[in-house]
Amino acid sequence: MLVKIGAPLLSGVFGGDVARLSVRAVMAPFVAMEREHGSLILALEARAAATGSSTPADRAGAAEATVFTTLHSGLGTLIDRMVSTIAATPAITIRRNTAVSAIRRAETGWQLETASGPGHFDRLLLAAPVDVAQRLLAPTDPELARLMKIDASSAVVVAFGFTGEAARSLSIPPGFGFLIPPEDHAAALTHVPMNTLLAATFVDQKFDGRVPPGGRLIRAFFGGATADRLLDHSDEAIAEIARDELAAILGPLASPSVTVVRRWPRALPQYAVGHLERMAMLHERVHALGNLWLLGNGYRGVGLPDLIRDSRAAARAAVIS
Ligand SMILES: Cc1cc2nc3c(=O)[nH]c(=O)nc-3n(C[C@H](O)[C@H](O)[C@H](O)COP(=O)(O)OP(=O)(O)OC[C@H]3O[C@@H](n4cnc5c(N)ncnc54)[C@H](O)[C@@H]3O)c2cc1C
Structure with missing residues (x-):
């Protein structure tokens, strides 16, 4: 659970080494659920039972609710x-x-x-x-x-925007994106063992109104030691690494119309x-x-x-x- 689910989720937020994070500081609601019900599974069952007794309108509302929100006009x-x-x-x-x-x-x-x-x-x-x-x-x-x-972890984010034929040529699975469990880094990306992608977001599938009609926007996220190493690289070098790593997972990527590289040194305290x-x-x-x-x-x-x-x-x- 920690390696396959907990670590990728927490790395997507905190970037750094999950083994050093305080569970009480970063996942307080889960600790409270475990304390109150004896285990996370019992807590989830109790929650499901409680949801089951709500009205159909409540259930429809819950189904529509998304954990990800942002501003339509841009953050x-x-x-x-x-x-x-x-x-x-x-x-x-x-x-x-x-x-x-x-x-x-x-x-x-x-x-x-x-x-x-x-x-x-x-x-x-x-x-x-x-x-x-x-x-x-x-x-x-x-x-x-x-x-x-x-201690703080750095992040490097690369966004690729695709339009027209390039956008249509992409084969992007459904969903908001993906996280890579730490132990899978080397296996998934054997051709570039030194730089390991932590996550990618399919921005146009995550939020409405982020791209022109027919466009696609993919955001690659590097964190931890990889981000620290990439901070000094040129934009072009970072973009090339990001493209290679995305292509290793998603298949060949056409040329993007827009590439944006952002560095966030020591942006995520641990x-x-x-x-x-x-x-x-x-x-x-x-x-x-x-x-x-x-x-x-x-x-x-x-x-x-x-x-x-x-x-x-x-x-x-x-x-x-
Ligand atoms: C790549 C990335 C993705 C993220 N994604 C999400 C997300 O999806 N959802 C989410 O909720 N959070 C996300 N976060 C986390 C969140 O964005 C940050 O934790 C948050 O923006 C930090 O806000 P802050 O006010 O602490 O710091 P900052 O926004 O960095 O503000 C600090 C301010 O202090 C100013 N400053 C610095 N030095 C001085 C000085 N000497 N005098 C005066 N002013 C000074 C700076 O100019 C800056 O404006 C993400 C973070 C990163 C790095």
């Missing part, structure tokens, strides 16, 4: 809308593309140094990547910075065993400093829903405090 429009809403709100200032270079505790609140000058703030919600936040807070509280140290205990200590330390909230994917979840939930709670707490 980037979430940021665009947030920026325009903030910019249109009187008495709120937003300074984009302005790196914070230092943070100091002030008599009340916090003093920030930025390229466009200093600023004093009563409350600080710090949502920089955990590595950056750690560096910025180290002079104020070295112990806090120590608790923020975390919640290793002991993470929850470390977070509890970090929380106490942050609380003691006062008027500070640490947000982002290094602490209490890496998925966007987790991050939004966490940020909302912090914003409420900051307003009340």
